[in-house]
Amino acid sequence: MVGRLLLAVAAGLALTAAFEPIAVPYLVPLAVAAFVLSVRGLTFWRSGAVALVFGVAFYFTHIYWMKQSIGTDAWIALSAAEALFYGAVGLTVPVVRRLPGWPVWLAAIWTTSEGIRATWPFSGMPWGRLSFAMIDTPVAPAVAYVGMTGLSFLLALTGMLLAAAAETWLPPVAGGDDAGGAGGGARRRTRSVALGGVLAILALLLVPAVAPFQAHESGSAVVAAVQGNIPDPANDILAHYRQVTRNHVDATVRLARQGGPRPDFVLWPENSTAVDPFTDVETNAGIRRAVAAIGVPVVVGGLVDDGPDHVLNQGIVWDPVTGPGDRYTKHHPVAYGEYIPLRRYWDPNFGALRAIGRDMESGTRTSPLRVAGIDVADAICFDVAYDDVMRDQVAEGAELLTVQTSNASFIFTDQVEQQFAITRLRAIESGRWLVVAAVNGITGVVAPDGTVVASADPRTQAVIVERVGLSTDLTPATRLGPWPSRVLTGLSVLVLAVGAIAYRRRQEDPGPARVPDAPAAPETPPDRSEAPVARR
Incomplete structure (x- = not known):
């Protein structure tokens, strides 16, 4: 468990480094992937606890400027409140991990969480959305097509797919909710699909860099x-x-x-x-x-x-x-x-x-x-x-x-x-x-x-x-308006409902009971015709 907590802290700090003043935006998908790996195979409450540690590591450092400007009390209160949202995302991981296509559903939940905390409670706090780190990168022009919400979703999905691919090289964990316990052929297929998905997303995001949206003046x-x-x-x-x-x-x-x-x-x-x-x-x-x-x-x-x-x-x-x-x-x-x-x-x-x-x-x-x-x-x-x-x-x-x-x-x-x-x-x-x-x-x-x-x-x-x-x-993003957020929110609710039912059934019915082996029949001495023959 200590190793998982250290990985969660490293992932949170890496995500902070993606934003100003360090501004290494390519860390975003890697940080998301590390987040997923840190909660891999954990039970409901443990997954939430490790994810909360990730949120603390990220948000307390990401808005450290609030401590410097407004005060320590405000910094602690706001950072702690925002970290809870990442803990909530962690609680959903065991619920959706066994569903087919889980990287898509978990990326939708991550993006929905960003949208909720940007407006609630009270005025919300939008700082720290994945898309906000992308200025001065080749994928920045894509925001004109998919908006901030769409870009966050694609970045989160890239991280989830990288985690799915990485799991195929890792040993299995208790619970079997990943590819670690699958056979060699299944692992290779999972790896190919995940890495193919990463390449497809990158290609999609880089198209606007070649043909950016240009408004007529x-x-x-x-x-x-x-x-x-x-x-x-x-x-x-x-x-x-x-x-x-x-x-x-x-x-x-x-x-x-x-x-x-x-x-x-x-x-x-x-x-x-x-x-x-x-x-x-x-x-x-x-x-x-x-x-x-x-x-x-x-x-x-x-x-x-x-x-x-x-x-x-x-x-x-x-x-x-x-x-x-x-x-x-x-x-x-x-x-x-x-x-x-x-x-x-x-x-x-x-x-x-x-x-x-x-x-x-x-x-x-x-x-x-x-x-x-x-x-x-x-x-x-x-x-x-x-x-x-x-x-x-x-x-x-x-x-x-x-x-x-x-x-x-x-x-x-x-x-x-x-x-x-x-x-x-x-x-x-x-x-x-x-x-x-x-x-x-x-x-x-x-x-x-x-x-x-x-x-x-x-x-x-x-x-x-x-x-x-x-x-x-x-721009296409302006025409889409709030619909990307609405679609991802609806998808998250639906997936969580389906995943919760499946998760509860797994908890109540862990699998068929093991039938004890029948007692072995006592050995009978061989009759004379079966007795070994001693040769002189």
């Missing part, structure tokens, strides 16, 4: 992204919120005075105004001064009051003529970071939670913003990691993607690079140009193939002005 626009920066220590907007707003106002005014091509609109980041820009007189005046100077709409990131107990995190289109207009409200506030779940039952007043005096409400808008005559799909910070936000807006006609983010709380951690990798994958998935404005994180412009066309150094004040393409073509 119906026009172009010039967009300016402003990174205002924060005074040292650079990770506390609230301590310098007025200076942060002044930085963005001043940068926009300087842009207006520089001459050159005037942008069609300007993008400010999340929390560029950390107080209500409608009620705070100084903030309101600063925004109006910047918008009047540049003479085009500015998409302002502001915290807007929603009564005494709630606040909204919004992207607000501020027009030089008509003033504030269209708004996008962040869809997925972070539990225990931006709101306290079930506050009516408990109101924590300790640690970092003490600073959350008001709960952030969730937005529901699915239509794009209208900015300078352009339909823009907006997302705020963690929103970019959720499938529904940009997909729904693109499906309703968005021509361009924007991300307003702060990253200030995470500026000295690896979260910034992890989020930017996800952001680049969203550009590929949607087939759209994407513009990111960060307070002091990574501000940049991303092409539809995920290439970073321009970027600003973190913790600096900068303005990026770039011409971007506009398109209304839909």
